[in-house]
Amino acid sequence: MSIMMPAADQAVLDRRGEIVAALRAIVPGEGVIDSAAEMLAYESDGLTAYRQPPMVVVLPDTTEQVAKVLKYCHGQGIKVVPRGSGTSLSGGALPLADGVLLGLGKFKRIREIDFDNRVVVTEPGVTNLAISQAVAHAGFYYAPDPSSQIACSIGGNVAENSGGVHCLKYGMTTNNVLGCEIVLMNGEILRIGGKAAENAGYDLMGIITGSEGLLGVITEITVRILQKPETARALMVGFAEVEAAGECVARIIGAGIIPGGMEMMDKPAIHAAEAFVHAGYPLDVEALLIIELDGPSIEVDELINRVETIAKGCGSVTLQISNSEAERNLFWAGRKAAFPAVGRISPDYLCMDGTIPRGALPKALARIRELSEKYGLGVANVFHAGDGNLHPLILYDANKPGEIEKAEAFGADILRCCVELGGVLTGEHGVGIEKRDLMPEMFTEIDLNQQQRLKCAFDAQGLLNPGKVFPTLHRCAELGRVHVHAGKLAFPDIPRF
Amino acid sequence: MDTLKVRDAKDVEEVVRAAIAGEQPLEIIGHGTKRAIGHPMATNAVLDVSALNAVTSYEPNELIITVEAGAPLADVQSLIDAKNQQFAFEPMDSAVLLGAAAAGTIGGMIGAGLAGPRRIRAGGARDHLLGAHAVSGFGDSFKTGGRVVKNVTGYDLCKLLTGSWGTLAVMTEVTIKVMPKPESERTLVLHALDEVTANKAMTAALGSPFDVSGAAHLPAAALRSGAEAFGSLAGAGQGVTLVRLEGIAASVAHRAGSLSQALSSYGTVDSLADAASAAVWSALRDVRPFAANGTLGASPVWRIVCPPAVGGTLGQALARETGGEVIYDWGGGLIWAAVPPGADAQAALVRKQVEAIGGHATLLRASDEVRRNVDVFQPQPAGLAALGERVRASFDPKSILNRGRMKRGGAA
Ligand SMILES: Cc1cc2nc3c(=O)[nH]c(=O)nc-3n(C[C@H](O)[C@H](O)[C@H](O)COP(=O)(O)OP(=O)(O)OC[C@H]3O[C@@H](n4cnc5c(N)ncnc54)[C@H](O)[C@@H]3O)c2cc1C
Secondary structure, eight states: OOOOOOOOOHHHHHTHHHHHHHHHHHSOGGGEEOOHHHHGGGSOOSOTTOOOOOSEEEOOOSHHHHHHHHHHHHHHTOEEEEESSSOOSSSTTOOOTTEEEEEOTTOOOEEEEETTTTEEEEOTTSBHHHHHHHHGGGTEEOOOOOTTTTTOBHHHHHHHTOOOTTHHHHOOGGGSEEEEEEEOTTSOEEEEEOSSSSOSSSOHHHHHTTOTTSSOEEEEEEEEOEEOOSEEEEEEEEESSHHHHHHHHHHHHHTTOOOSEEEEEEHHHHHHHHHHHOOOOOSSOSEEEEEEEEESHHHHHHHHHHHHHHHHHTTOSEEEEOOSHHHHHHHHHHHHTHHHHHHHHSSEEEEOOOBOOGGGHHHHHHHHHHHHHHHTOOEEEEEEGGGTEEEEEEEEOTTSTTHHHHHHHHHHHHHHHHHHTTOBSOSSSOOTTTTGGGHHHHOOHHHHHHHHHHHHHHOTTOOBSTTSSOSSOOOHHHHHOOOOOTTSOSSTTOOBO | OEEEEOOSHHHHHHHHHHHHHHTOOEEEESSOTTTTSSOOOOOSEEEEOTTOOOEEEEEGGGTEEEEETTSBHHHHHHHHHTTTEEOTTOOOOTHHHHTOOSOOBHHHHHHHOOOOTTHHHHOOGGGTEEEEEEEETTSOEEEEEOSSSOOOSSOOHHHHHTTSTTSSEEEEEEEEEOEEOOSEEEEEEEESOOHHHHHHHHHHHHTSTTOEEEEEEEOHHHHHHTHHHHGGGGTTSSOEEEEEEEESHHHHHHHHHHHHHHTGGGSOEEEEOHHHHHHHHHHHHTTGGGOTTSTTTTSOEEEEEOOGGGHHHHHHHHHHHHTOEEEEEGGGTEEEEEOOOOTTTTHHHHHHHHHHTTOEEEEEEOOHHHHHHSOSSOOOOHHHHHHHHHHHHHHOTTOOBSTTSSSTTSOO
């Protein structure tokens, strides 16, 4: 495991008893956990290769308690790591040995359902799925649907700007949140946005979304809800070559069709999924596309026909169209279970998350295959093909010495390849610790400094979730210095009018 | 006053660095169509990005276009139109309202971030800016985002740049998402509803599964003021409520049928087909009834964003108490209010009403003098204002860029 976390501050560790007592004074009873055994549950998130018990866990249940905890830690120079449900795949919620782990699990209440304004006001610990369930009786749902939706919290979704199979058509978290209550590291409570379509001033909601717990602790969120489409149907299309599947994706988009979801799996992923859920996936194809169309049935039927024609024109070798909800769900069952399915064929796996331009799909896959041979590790690929978001699952065995390091190096090479192809390091899982040291592949020091200056505007002492996202931490005072390029003529050599 | 016409990002860096050294704030413009928005500034040089006007790349199948920030919006729109694509957020042509020449750049479109009627379905400019290269008030070029739709790598600075009115950084190149144009559209028309009832009808339409892409209400007075732009709709002399449906023809027809049925309790439902429908929404998008060259051309205009379901009540009260006229878009969530000319554009009254229901108001059109005396942008609670100022300073600590544009007598 190659990623180093900031060194623990011995002076803080020496004061642990006193710190625990101070936190108990703010959050009474079971809300403060300091026994090693009980803290085990918090030592890692979905990136299980990394584990670190925190100094202490605190589980507040009011915004005021969150504010007091942060204010206290701010005053004492103590680091804080926010945590929702701990399903992050990038290590965003990994604790620090000298840090307080602040869990939002007790913020479990939906505060308001407002059908007329088409919003839900919720506490951050509510799961993604619970929001859709709470409004389902009126035909509404919350659109972003990460595969982890039964477990992951809406607070975590906002922090990670999570996506899901339907974000091709309905957007990521950032396109579906309107406002929040956030507590800054100094304990200040702010309300940003609300039920209106836009917030006043700079778009702070836009910057908080996807900030990976580095800017503030979110204690309330206002999300948009949508009416469920009248109906949905899916096609399952097999191709003898990945290139043909990639071409099919491009042609569908090129024809002006934006499917509700468009997912691709490669052969190893198809086999793993089929063995696990028996969805009837074709086993002799190199690539499988699942394409879902949603809307009124008259529209869905028409678009199914158009997509079918395109798929056949791209040389599809198998093609099935769902004729019932049961069948549609079966098509999806394998895709949705792809991660656990791969978990059955390999002792461990690393899930990567780069994005590339759709057109580069075949190139990226070829490169991943080469790398797989070079590293001697298997890989199964699932993609959100519609938006070019790849999830290569690198298979390894943590019990074999050196394999995790090999798997990490393989993963890093894949992400470098994504950037080379004009893409980015992460499409939806976040940078966290996992991709932190790869940030310079995509950004210059100037780019990263500008991002860190923004961090300074929220948390000048860098106490909130340090060690995540940024490969090197600078002091805010140093970042804020303006270099005056003196001795130059004013505006030399620029055409004037 | 010097106008510096930059040729590339290096020029921009050089101008900003010189401005830092000389402690001279700069005004940033594309074509300058929106110069009349915001507070009048005390800048003594203009940085003009309109010569940065190349299309870097356009990839229809990737649904993205990358252009230099000074590229004319009209040129870019006709380029993507030829591939049957569009900016789904329907950027408005503010020239109608401001009386400026019909022009405008992509950078100005993003800097202003003013989205049109389709915002309720497709999102705003902020939802379509995927990446940007820009020069900060440190005089450094930086990039943010990327050239793909799905990206969470680092903070999403694109969101901040959108609608920042050039106060954070000078954009030199941007990547924007494009979307397929709908094959057909239809507008359902309800007649003679009062504003609260119209608001309810729009709420019902937007709460239906029929995928509404526009919901607006024009009271009789506004319709009279914009009679020319709205043609036959204006004939009856009564207010109209408009609901737009877009998509493939069969689907639009089906949804129009179902939605007409659902709205039948609000009276007879008429409909406008493709070209007629498009004309109505473009007039609405550009707020034609309040056009600078129209009968209300001298009235200050507020742009109010509020929770949609209370828009009708708010607008009715505003019209009554200011003696002005209002237009509703976004199902009630966007109100345009033209108030009778006066020293302060009735700011205190407007803001009090708007704040009470959780909205915010921008004084989009008013004379220089009024804009000197009134907060153009919604004043924010102290904590939020302080955070906004720290965010601004994190891009431009010396307040070189558009100093005083967004805050009266302030740094931004
Ligand atoms: C099987 C599986 C499938 C997945 N599928 C998807 C998928 O399809 N799409 C996708 O996008 N992701 C997916 N994920 C990743 C993960 O579920 C998401 O990133 C999710 O949003 C994390 O939510 P969480 O509540 O578990 O947050 P955590 O893991 O607890 O925290 C994630 C980050 O958010 C911060 N944070 C959490 N709550 C708050 C708060 N209230 N205030 C401030 N910061 C906070 C933390 O500090 C951390 O940096 C998957 C994960 C798993 C295990």
